[in-house]
Amino acid sequence: MRRGQRGPEKMSRLYELGLRKEILRENFAGILADFMDYFKRNNIDYKTDHQNPLVILFEETRSSYQSILDSDQMERMDELTGQAKMLNSLLKQI
Numbered sequence: 001m002r003r004g005q006r007g008p009e010k011m012s013r014l015y016e017l018g019l020r021k022e023i024l025r026e027n028f029a030g031i032l033a034d035f036m037d038y039f040k041r042n043n044i045d046y047k048t049d050h051q052n053p054l055v056i057l058f059e060e061t062r063s064s065y066q067s068i069l070d071s072d073q074m075e076r077m078d079e080l081t082g083q084a085k086m087l088n089s090l091l092k093q094i
Helices: 003-041 053-067 074-093
Strands: none
Touching: 003 053, 003 074, 053 074
């Protein structure tokens, strides 16, 4: 491979990574909003009810949301995409 070809490949990878981060942040923001709606409808105080399994899951979701920008690994984006799919599926069932 010629050295000149690495630049476009790296730019393409960075673009893809940035795009995936943006999509994941939007997806996780929607998931967090769904949690908040659920808590409101069911009179759950997520600030004090730390024993509630859904509050624990909400806090883990918040942590994942915040970690999106910290990671530069596509493998981590794959993990977060899987988490988002699982969370969306769960929230549709409750």
